[in-house]
Amino acid sequence: MSQPSGPLKGLRVLDLTRVLAGPTCTQMLGDLGAEIIKIEKPDSGDDTRGFAPPFWPETKESAYFLGVNRNKQSVTVDIAKPEGQALVHKLLEHCDILAENFKVGALAKYGLGYEQLKAKHPRLIYCSITGFGQTGPYAPRPGYDALIQAMGGIMSLTGEPNGSPQKAGVPVADLFAGLYGCIGILAAVNHRNNTGEGQHIDIGMLDTHVAWLANQGMNYLATGENPPRLGNQHPNISPYQEYPTQDGYLILAVGNDPTFERFCKNFGLDDLPKDPRFATNAARVANRDLVTQTLTPVMKSKTTAAWVEALEALKIGCGPINTLKDVFADPHVIARDMVVKMQHASGQEIEVIANPVKLSATPPDYRSPPPVLGEHSDHVLGGLLGMSAAEIAALREKGIV
Numbered sequence: 466m467s468q469p470s471g472p473l474k475g476l477r478v479l480d481l482t483r484v485l486a487g488p489t490c491t492q493m494l495g496d497l498g499a500e501i502i503k504i505e506k507p508d509s510g511d512d513t514r515g516f517a518p519p520f521w522p523e524t525k526e527s528a529y530f531l532g533v534n535r536n537k538q539s540v541t542v543d544i545a546k547p548e549g550q551a552l553v554h555k556l557l558e559h560c561d562i563l564a565e566n567f568k569v570g571a572l573a574k575y576g577l578g579y580e581q582l583k584a585k586h587p588r589l590i591y592c593s594i595t596g597f598g599q600t601g602p603y604a605p606r607p608g609y610d611a612l613i614q615a616m617g618g619i620m621s622l623t624g625e626p627n628g629s630p631q632k633a634g635v636p637v638a639d640l641f642a643g644l645y646g647c648i649g650i651l652a653a654v655n656h657r658n659n660t661g662e663g664q665h666i667d668i669g670m671l672d673t674h675v676a677w678l679a680n681q682g683m684n685y686l687a688t689g690e691n692p693p694r695l696g697n698q699h700p701n702i703s704p705y706q707e708y709p710t711q712d713g714y715l716i717l718a719v720g721n722d723p724t725f726e727r728f729c730k731n732f733g734l735d736d737l738p739k740d741p742r743f744a745t746n747a748a749r750v751a752n753r754d755l756v757t758q759t760l761t762p763v764m765k766s767k768t769t770a771a772w773v774e775a776l777e778a779l780k781i782g783c784g785p786i787n788t789l790k791d792v793f794a795d796p797h798v799i800a801r802d803m804v805v806k807m808q809h810a811s812g813q814e815i816e817v818i819a820n821p822v823k824l825s826a827t828p829p830d831y832r833s834p835p836p837v838l839g840e841h842s843d844h845v846l847g848g849l850l851g852m853s854a855a856e857i858a859a860l861r862e863k864g865i866v
Contacts (some may be wrong), residue, residue, distance in 0.1 A: 466543075467829060467832040467833070468470075468832075469498045469499065469500050469536075470493075470498055470827070470830050470832075471497045471498025471824075471827045471828075471829065471830045472497055472498055472824070472827045473494060473497040473498040473499040473654075474498040474499075474558070475497040475498075475500075476494070476498070476561045476562065477499065477500045477502065477559060477560045477561050477562070478491055478494055478495075478500065478501045478502065478560065478561070478562040478563075478564055479501050479502055479504065479553070479556055479557060479560040479562070479563045479564070479712040480501050480502060480503040480504060480564050481504050481515065481544075481563065481564065481565040481567070481572070481577075482503075482564050482565055482566045483505075483511040483512050483566065483642065484511070484512050484513055484566070484639070484644040485513070485533060485563065485564035485610070485636055485639040485640070485760065486566055486594045486638075486639040486640070486643045486646070486670065487564055487643065487646070488511070488513075488533040488534055488640065488643070489533050489640055489643025489644065489647075490564055490592070490594065490642075490643040490644070490646040490647045490650070491503070491537065491564050491643075491648045491829070492533050492534060492535060492536065492537070493643070493644070493820070493822075494562075494564075494647060494650065495535065495536030495537055495831060496535070496536055496614050496820040496822075496829040496831070497822070497827075497829060497830075498827070498830055499562075500538075501536060501537040501538065502537075502538050502540055502556065502560070502841075502845055502849075503534065503537040503538060503539050503540065503836070504540055504541075504542050504544065504553065504781065505539055505541050505542075505838060505839070506541065506542075506543060506544055506658075507541040507839070507864055507866060508541075508864075508866075509540075509590045509750065510539070510541070510838040510839075511530060511534070513527060513530040513533075514526070514530045514838065515527065516529040516530065517779065521809070521813065521815050522813065523811065523813045524809060524811040524813050524815075525811070525861070526809070526811070526815075526835065526837070527606065527737065529833075530835060531742060531809075531815055531817060531835045532818065532838065534832065534835035535807065535833065535835050536830070536831070536832060536833055536835055537819055537833070537835070537836060538723070538833075538836060538841035538844065538845055539836035539837065539839055539840045539841055539842070540839065540841055540842045540845045540846065540866070541838065541839040542865065542866055543864060543865050543866075544572075544575050544577065546863075546865055548578065548860065548863070548865045549865050549866075550575050550576055552846070552850075552860075553575075553577060554576075555850050556845075556849070556850065557582065557586055558586075559849055559850075560589070561588070561589070561590060561843075562584065562589070562590045562591075562592065562593070562650060562822070563589060563591045563592070564592045564646070564650070565591075565592070565593055565594070566593070566594040566595060567593075567595075568595065568605070568607060569595055569597075569599055569604045569605055570605075577592070577807055579591040579665045580651050582662065582724045583665075586663065587659060587661075587662065587663060588661060588662070588663045589663040590650060590653040590654060590657060590663045590664060590666070591663065591664075591665045591666065591769070592646050592650050592653075592665075592666040592668065593650060593665065593666065593667055593668065594642050594643065594646050594668040594670070595608055595668070595670070596608015596609070596612075596669065596670050596671065597667060597669050597671050598667050598668070598669025598671070598672055599669075599696065600666045600667075601669075602745075603671070607768055608669075608670045608671070609674070610632075610636035610637070610638045610639045610670075611632055611751065612809070613638035613670045613671055613674050614632040614633065614637070614638050614674070615630075616674075616681070617671055617674030617675055617678070618637065618672060618674075618675070618678055618681075618682075619632070619633065619637070619674065619678070620632050621672060621694070622681055622692055622694060622695075622745070623694065624694045624696070625694065625696045626693060626694050626695060626696060628694070630804075632692070636676050638673075639670070640668050641670075641673045641674065641676075642668055642670040642673045642674075645668055645673045646666065646668045647674070649668060650666060652825055653666055657686065666718045680700065680701060681700060684700060684701070688757065695753075695762050697716075698753060698757075700750075701750065702718075702719070702720060702746060702750070703719075703746065703749035703750045703752075703756050703758050704725075704749065704760055705716045705717070705718050705719060705720070706757070707786060708757075708760060708761060708764035708765075709761065709765055710764055710765060710767060710768055710772055711763065711765060711766065711767055711768045711769075712769055713768075713769045713770075713785070714769070714785075714786045715764065715769050715772050715773070715783055715784070715785060715786070716782075716783060716784050716785075716786060717760075717764070717776070717781075717782070717783055718781075718782030718784075719782065720782060721746065722738075722745055722746060723739065723748070724780075724781055724782075725737075725743075725746075726738045727779055727781065728776075728779070728781055731775075731779055732763055733763070734759075734763065737759070742755060743756065743759075746848055769785050770785075772827045773785060802817050802819055803818065803819045803821070804817070804818060804819060805818075805819045805831050806815050807831060807833075807834040808834060809834045809835070810834065810836065810837045810840055811837070815818070815835075816833075817831075817832075817834075819854070839866070840859075842857070842866050843857055846860075846866065
């Protein structure tokens with residue numbers, strides 16, 4: 466494993482997270498140069514090692530696990546046993562950050578809660594990611610992406626107007642919680658640099674979900690009315706939706722009145738901007754069904770590719786609705802290096818989705834592939850803690866590591 470580089474070089478994270486929200490957070494830190502020591506349960510490890518199929522071809526690793534665990538060292542420790550807890554305490558003497566996503570109070574049972582650690586480790590930054598946060602009536606509940614999407618309101622906004630509520634096709638509640646956790650950690654690192662003090666970061670998935678309701682949340686606060694499901698239409702802009710074309714579908718995004726006028730002028734709709742029902746964005750939003758009915762025959766007159774070419778020439782927002790095959794074959798995605806190849810411990814070359822943060826001086830570092838279970842136990846326990854091979858072997862014999 467090569468040495469870390471990047472803006473967070475020198476920071477060491479004890480990673481007690483698993484599944485998606487927590488590992489998303491710590492992978493981001495690892496990509497930016499932090500050293501991540503991932504603690505996993507002996508024999509089974511992170512739950513997502515078993516979230517398959519699919520496995521990566523010719524390996525025993527799930528694609529799910531590979532997606533959020535690069536730049537991490539896997540060390541097996543049974544924290545339910547006193548000797549395992551003692552190892553965690555020793556590791557914390559060498560770590561700046563502890564990240565965890567256990568249920569509220571679960572780590573305290575093992576002497577690893579924040580209040581139990583802060584006196585001995587006053588500089589420790591301790592990030593907890595849970596479904597509902599450390600306080601409030603729902604704090605003890607487990608958090609799962611689908612139920613957070615349901616309780617957080619996004620499902621009430623997603624789907625066809627006369628259809629059932631829909632969740633997003635990827636686990637956005639987990640992902641946002643992980644990214645907000647990373648932001649909190651970075652803020653706490655800066656605070657510690659200025660004051661020498663660590664702190665506890667309390668990330669609740671429901672909190673972060675409410676935070677990214679964004680314009681729809683503000684629409685409700687401004688009116689007191691629940692926004693309706695609009696399918697692929699925009700609540701505040703029209704036309705801004707999918708339209709059928711001659712051979713498929715296209716997203717048309719007309720962001721303002723001059724753009725709408727330009728669209729109409731070039732595609733045989735010169736009279737529409739003079740019609741009070743179409744003249745302004747507010748009028749078009751109020752008459753969105755009429756806008757859709759009026760533009761649909763026009764959009765069906767060309768193929769998707771022809772529309773993209775014509776609209777891009779006029780600087781009008783548009784784009785095809787891509788499958789994932791289309792996405793990863795897209796020349797822009799390729800040019801932006803959004804897929805990275807890494808040599809896995811199995812001997813197979815794997816591909817992972819790249820970090821999207823483009824830093825000119827300290828770009829993300831892809832120094833090590835997602836680890837196999839316990840791959841770095843001897844290296845970390847021997848190198849960082851100075852344990853002998855015999856001591857590690859004795860712990861392994863007892864099932865501690």
